[in-house]
Amino acid sequence: MRRSTSRHRIRRNARQVRRYGAEPIVLLSDDLDLAPLVITAIARALWRYRSELAPFLTTASMVGTAVLLHDSAADHWPAVLSVTAAAVGAVVVLRRWLDLRLIEAVYAAAVLALVGGWTSAATVIGPFTPPLPMALAVGGVVAAVPWWAHRRRRARVRVERKLAAWPDIAHAVGLAGSRVQSALVDLWGYRVRVALARGQTVEDAVAKIPALESALGARRGAARIQPVPERADRMELRVIETDPHADAIGWTGPSITSITEPVTLGLFEDATPVRVSLLRRHALVGGVAGAGKSGAINVILGELTACPDVIIWGIDLKRGMELLPWASCLDRLATTPQEAESLLRDAIAILEARADALAGDGLRVWEPNPDAPALIILIDEYAELVDEAPEAVRHADSIARRGRAVAVTLVAATQRPSQKAMGHGAVRSQMDVRLSFRVREQRDVDLILGQGMLKSGWHSHTLNAPGKFLLSAPEHDIPRRARTYLIDDHQVQRTASTHAPHRPLLDSISASALHAVKTHGHGHEHSSEADLQQAREPDRNGRHSAVQDAETALWEALWCAPSEGISIDELLRVTAMSRPWLYKRLKEHSDAGRISQVSRGRWRGYPTVN
């Protein structure tokens, strides 16, 4: 009778669970039959919320440990301190291996020091001797708040809870018997390694993607499945919770330290990084005005300037508007057609000298290192070069055909690389890496990416935001939408000044060729060490004079402005500098009280007070 009453109660509880949701409502009573249910429910709740409860569990175990140590081994406190120091050291040393960011490592080290310090003090004087209880309470709360608030931890817990239901999910979608082996949570979602049940294939799982998205409560199109090459019964499930392309993706700094590593340009839609090698390869960046070409060049420069085994030269016939901010890291910057022509002619001299040196040594390719750096020439708006410096284009053509093996390569940006805009030469056909930002017309797709690409599904005319692009390269042969990282002007400035002191010098073979060109008009003469040193010296005068010209033009324009002031557009025209540069200068002058804003967007200089 009693037994049937408690069964009745349990059934009633179960009904309540169904009615009120997942969390069982436990009615406390003195009925002993309910005890196991209560204990199980508490244990489950403790397990489920173990991450949130971690601060309490840590505090409780500190007190327990201190009680034991104080009673039995009070003189062992130095051992506690030593273990603490070792643990803090391990966190510092193994930070990367533990996948901890700097701030997380600092937190972990601080908490470990707090726990160890308190426990050793409690070992000596007892955990309940003032002020230790108060110190524990205050320290516990202070340490727990960042833990509870930490976004990455919360995301990990949420994913763990979701994956705890994997057996049910797998059963529901038709992959019964598969198991989760590991899961990794990142900024954009999570990645799960799944062991498939006997006889199941990755293709079976791919067919269940829509069902999986539904069962995991993800948005449509959020899940991707990839095979694991070495095991047919394993797969990797990627769930993207935040669309990486929804907003601009900030650049977090260079990802490489050598040109032999692939540069990282941005992220694909599935949040995997876009990596492409520029070693001994020419690159073409195309797309309409405002589509993000300069952004891509900035990212490329951010990466390349971090490499001490590459020398960078730049050609920017828009008076250096795009490349000037990087000038301290560019060994040469040409801003006029004449400078462009001589820069490319010098590059050919280097190319030929290197080719001769390689042939002499019986080598096939130039392996860049800090003593023998690669040379990359960035050309912003190639079409301007074609219009203004036809001779330079002939040199560029030659570099495009012969530069790869000797690591003298081009990165050219242009709005529409038609035969005319590319100077009817071989340059376009020699480009191994192609980045297509948005193009205006469908036929422009093939112009940038190559014949037949539009038909094969490379639809860069449908890209819908600045910075989005398609990448075609030997290691990227399927069209996947990507977005470049966005580097703001401050980052450009900071990165350029950080990297500038570490730029390499030209190798002696190349410097000797340059010296010979300067003195004899061709590149095969013997040069003294002093000559070489002079030839190696970066020629950054172009930069300084262009900036000074702009500063002077700006100041004169402001000073001579009429009483209603001069507009931003006019200032942009007279300085030929970028908008951010102009705004920065205006702010500096205005902060110093030298100029004033007469009305919205119109400025003028103050008359000097004597």
Ligand SMILES: Nc1ncnc2c1ncn2[C@@H]1O[C@H](COP(=O)(O)OP(=O)(O)OP(=O)(O)O)[C@@H](O)[C@H]1O
């Ligand atoms: N990756 C990106 N994410 C978000 N916004 C971007 C990105 N790249 C560029 N933009 C935005 O688009 C604007 C134009 O970009 P950018 O100057 O790179 O275009 P462009 O193709 O070089 O144009 P132009 O040919 O006129 O120089 C930038 O001011 C920036 O606000």
